Every structure is written in C-alpha cells, then in structure tokens.
Amino acid sequence: MVWLARLQSIDRRWIYAAIWVACALPFVVNIKLPVYVSPETRRLYEFIEKCPPGKVILVDSAWDAGSQGENWGQVEVVFEHLLRKRIPFIITSVEITPLGPQFADQVIERLVREKFPDRKYGVDWVNLGYTKGGWQAMQQIAKDIRQQYKKDSRGYSLDDAERLPLMQRVRNIEDIYLIYSVTYSPLEDWIAFIHGVYGTPIAFGCAGIQSTTYYRYLLSGQLVGMLVGVRGAAEYDALLHPDLRDRNSLGTKLIVPQAFGHLVIIVAVILGNIGYFAARRRRG
C-alpha cells in the first residue's frame, strides 16, 4: 500500500516525459482514425455550401503563434472549401493581433501551390491586413469598408480595379455573406454590432477552452456554426474529404496525438487520486 500512496507524488518530469512519448508515438507510427462530426461543424459547412453567387466571405484571421495549433487547421480547412467552391473571401484581423493576416497568407500560399494553382490574388481572395478599433472598426467595415482600409496588405489601393477586381464589388456589409472569425477567443462584438444590427451571419473558429462560452450563441442562432479546436478542423476536413486517405490538414494530423495526450492526462488524474486515497487510508 505504500507504493500506492507514492502515486500521488510522482516527479513532474516523469509526467512531462509521458506526454512527450505518448504524443510523439502517432507521429512516428502514422495513425489515422475516423472522427465524429459535431453539429456545429456540420452547420458551418452546410452554410458555406449554400453561399449564393456574388457574395463574399470575410475572414477575421486574428490568431497568432500562441494558438496556431488550433487556428491554423481551422483556417486551412475553410480556405480549402472556399477555394474549391470559388467563393471569394477577404482576410483581415480586427484588433487582436497584427500577425494573423500574415499567417493566413502562408496557409493560402500552400493551398494554392498544392491544390488550386489557378486561383489568383485579387480575384479569389484579398488580404486587407491588420486594423485596430475593435467594435468601432466593425461598425466602419459594416457601413463602408473603405472607411477602415485604404489599401490591402500588399499596398494596393482598394480602388485599383486591375489588381483588386474583387474589391470593386465589395462596399459594405450588404456584400458580405458570412463573417468567420478565427482566433483564440473571437470577439463577441461581431455578434453584438454586426449580427445584432445587420443580421449578417457570424461563425467562429476558436480555441477549445473558449468554446464552452460560445455554445449558448449556437442555440440562440446568433452563430451559424463553430469550429472548436483541433477537432473542429479535423471534423471539417472529414466533411471536405470523406475518404480518410485524402485528409492532410493540420487538424487531421493532430487529432490522434491529441487523443493520446488526453489519455495521459486522464491516467495522471486517476493515479493522483489513487495515491491520495491510499495515503488517506494509511493515515487512518
């Protein structure tokens, strides 16, 4: 019983090592498992499928390196969907971080190089870069996008019809079909100031830890869909590629190591409790 009691005081470095080994295993031995597609992911997929011609999707890519494990995959799968269906989209980052649009550029560059070489910047997508102002910027974008952005991230004027033909038909919120905000914790101001005032549909791609506070918006219809963490990206990839062998998004690559990591945490909690109760029994 003494060794049982010692289970509650294992050196933390053994736990670190267990996490490293368990999570590394699926990378070394390539394992792919089917995923269960949640309702919030399916709703977003189906909503994008119904996008009418002439409308544009605004992607608020406001994530940085701290959340790229989750947000990179969420942006990757939706961009693939948009490029596949030739739904034009605009990238920006409102308030949170200046690095998000640059990350989005890297995701798109890879997708265009590997899967959609005929898609063109300025026609199929535009990157407006970073802007500040939070809810004030959102109101500006809704009324007149040119109030908030004079140029795109490459320095082209928004009125440059030759370089940015897409922007010639985007004036304000009326031209936007969906706003997809992807970041660690998407701003709820999109819901208040855009959906609440104009009725424009909003979707979030968020970290798992934040998603628990956003489920209530799905129930009330204020969000049309949501991608939650790594599993959201993996689920969306499953909808894009029904055949498991065709999936290679970051979400799909990380979901199995994630599973092993969860198991380590569960085992650690159970061992800690076994040790605690054994020690309590020993004491009397």
Add this chain to the structure above:
Amino acid sequence: MEGATTWQIWLAAIVTLGIYSYLISDNKLYRLLLNVMIGLGVGYNFIIMWKQVLQPLWWEPMTRGFAAVFNGFAPGSAQALWVLVGLLGTLWYFQFSRKYLWLSRIVIGMTLGAGAGVVFKQQLLMNMPQIADSFRPLIARADGTPLVGGSAAPVSLWMSLNNIIFVGTIVCVMVYFFFSFEHKWAPVRHTARLGRWLLMVSFGAFFGNTVMTRMAVFLERLQFLLRDWLRFG
C-alpha cells in the same frame, strides 16, 4: 515547413528546444530566449501598427490635408485637423511623468468613457436573443414548439426533458449567484445548492476543453520537431 532551408529549420528547432529546456529546470538560456522573443515581438508589432493603422488612418490623411491647406485651402483641407488628434494622442505618454500624470488620464477617460457608453448597446444586443431563447416550452413537441399553440408534430419526451433541464439549470445557477440576500429560506437554499452541482458539470466541460487547447499548442511544436526537423513519419 515548405520552402525552408536547412539552417532555417535548425534555427527554429534550436530556439524551440532552448525554451523547452525550462522543463528540466529554469536556466539562463531560457531567460535569454525570452528576452529575444519579447524584443522581436515588440519591435515587429511597433512597425506593423504604424504601417497598417496609423499611417493609412492618420498620417496620410493629415499630410494630404496640409498639402491642400498649402495649396490655397483646396478641398480636403479639413483633414489637416487630424494633427489635433495627434496632439491629443501624445497625452498618453504623460503616464511616464509624475507631475503631469493627470494629462494622460484625459485620454484614458475618453477611451473608458467611449467603452462605457457603448456597453449598453453591446450587452443588450448580445444578450437579449439569449434571454428570449431561454424561455423554452417545458412540454415540447419534436420540432421544439410548445404543446399549446405549436405545430402538429408529436410531443417529444426527450425535447421536453432537455428543456426542463435547460431552464432549470439557468434558474438554479442564477439563484446561486444572487448574493444580495442570504440564502436562508429553504427553497432558495436548495435551489442554490442544486445550482452549484449543475455548475460542476459545466466546470468539468471547461476543464476538458482546457486540456484540449493546451495540448494542441504543444502538438503543433512536436509536429515541427518530428516531421520538419527530424523527418520522422
């Protein structure tokens, strides 16, 4: 990492492992790398803020305005007034002065005031649909409509049970957090206690999702080390 040369991958791997050295114990290398990271981030963001925000929204309109002013007050001269916003903006930096600290409180007050003024709109627009959605029929049909005045769909036990749990949870949790009076009366006390139990289910979900998020950040780094650097898998 497509397009990366070997030395670039090694650079990224070295800084990654240097920071992970903290897991063995706190050390000088880790602290040095932290200083480098903060310096790079601050310097990088400083320039991006200027290029993406201040230059297009303030500097360029202001200089165009002054050009119009010097051109005999041509149309667009009013934009020269942006210089006043620039002067107002310098008040932020009086935070560093003991004697004139109160000047920075002017711009802080303006920013706080604007945020406070909009909070009514923000909270009501965000939460009114939530409040409306919370009034759910306790005896519901399969499509969610109430028993009386609803559609022709059959009554659904599962939907009704879910709605009872849903509405009950909201009420119990709100009673638990209502601290304006003491929970002496037995029905209130028991309701608050039930609210605490129901909160535990929610906190369990929070914890589960926290594990998912924290794990994801590490997995992305692990993927880089194994696939891009060591070329496993």
Add this chain to the structure above:
Amino acid sequence: MTKRRVIALVTFLAGLYYFLEFVVPPTIPWRTVRGEVVSVSPQGITLLVNGQQQQIPAEPTLKVYRDRPTGAPESVEPEQLRPGDQVSAGPTTYLSDWLTSVNNFFIVLGSMAWGMGLISLAMVHSSNIRRRRPEWYGSVLFFLAVGAGMVAGLGYGEKSGWLKEVNDVVFNYLLRPMSSTVFSLLTFHMATASYRAFRVKSGEAMLMMVSAFIVMLGQIPIGMWLTHGLPSYLQLPVMAQWILYIANSAAVRGMWFGMMVGAIAVGLRFWLSLERGAFFDREL
C-alpha cells in the same frame, strides 16, 4: 479638483455620444413617417400611409430607412427606393451620421498609445544595463532584438528584396516558433496541476471529473471507437455534445446574465466617474 472635473467631463462626453446613438432614433420620432413606397421623384417620396398617400419632400436633412428581412433597417438614398419597399423617413438627428467620424477619431486616438509598451520595456531594460543588474546582457539582447524586429516589420508586405528575406526569417523561424513554444509550456503546467490538484474529495468534485472525462474522451476519435457499438445516447461523442449544448450552455447563460447586469453597472460607474480604487483615487 479642477483636474478631476475635466477628466470626468471628457469621460462623460465620450460615452454620451455612443449612449445617445443607441437610444435616440436616427430620425426625429414625431416627424418620422412610416409607410410603403408608391413612387420616387426628385421632389420627394410618395408613401402609402394608413391607406392614404403622403408626399415627403426631398430635403437635405431627410433620412430614409428601409426595412430588411433580418437585422436593423438600412439607411438608403431616395433614388435607391423601389415601389413596395417598407420605409420610415424623417429629418435626421445627425447622431448616426457622425458615427464614422467619431469611430475614426477613437480608433486613431487609441492607436496613439502604441509606443507605450516599447517605452515601458525600454525603461526597465535600460535600467538593468545602467545598474549592471544580474543577467544585464539579457537586456542588451532585448534591445538588439527590438531593432531586428523593427527591420523585419519593414519587410511586411514586401514582395521581394532583403527586407522580405529578413521578415521571413524573423517571423517564421524565430518569432513564431518561440511564441508558440512559450505558450506550449502551459501544456505541462496544466498536466502537473491536474495531477497534483484534481482530487475527488466530494460528490461535486466527482461530478466535475466525470463530466471532464466524458468531454475529453468524447471529442477525440478514441471516444468514438470505444463506444461505437452502444446505443447513440450512450456513445461518448453524443454524451459530450449533450453536456456542451445543454448542461454547459445553460450554466454559462445563467452566469452571463448576471455578468450582463454587472457589466452595465460597471460601465455606468466608469461613465459617470463613480468608480473608486487605487487608480481612480490617486492624487493628481
């Protein structure tokens, strides 16, 4: 005392605009006419109001709002109206007209604080170097890194050249990996914290643990694999979704309704300068 009054006044005025913009209608209520558009001419708009036609003269102060299927009515020019549109028209209260200018003002004003972080850090690190505190060379590295970061920032948006190369290296192979790695240390802290602190000492803790395990297993493929042979209501992914959609959403809503009242109360205190505390009571 005068200083406090000036600060309280600017705080109140700044908030007053946004408060009025929300509560005051965009057109003067007692002079606003609501009806269906019959015809539009340069002289004005003819509306059908309660079965009778009414002419609204075209004046510079006239504002027309057209109903939409979702969201708030949209502001339109009279020329954009079509017969059959449901509109409300009247003299403007100017509050909504100024929204763009006021927003721009606050966005730029807020952005002016962008040097504060750099100056604060520079003060701390320069003090370290001046006084030769332990590991002062770290502060020297900090300043070198700031310079390198600034040079890299200049390469943002560039299409070619040495600035772009520096931007690529700094952003992709230094900033991104380091930020991401620092955040990922939380994984290990979370693991040891869970192992050491998560003790099932009561029924409530047991309920929390069961809920956590269901959510953790239900969101990974292993959860689906473990329970795929069971009835749907006993499958881990379905149970996890139920917890997130019903139990968790309801609890979060209960909390958030309280927070809504709190946010409005705190907002009111800030707006009216009634807030107290170390910062607000400080001698000016």
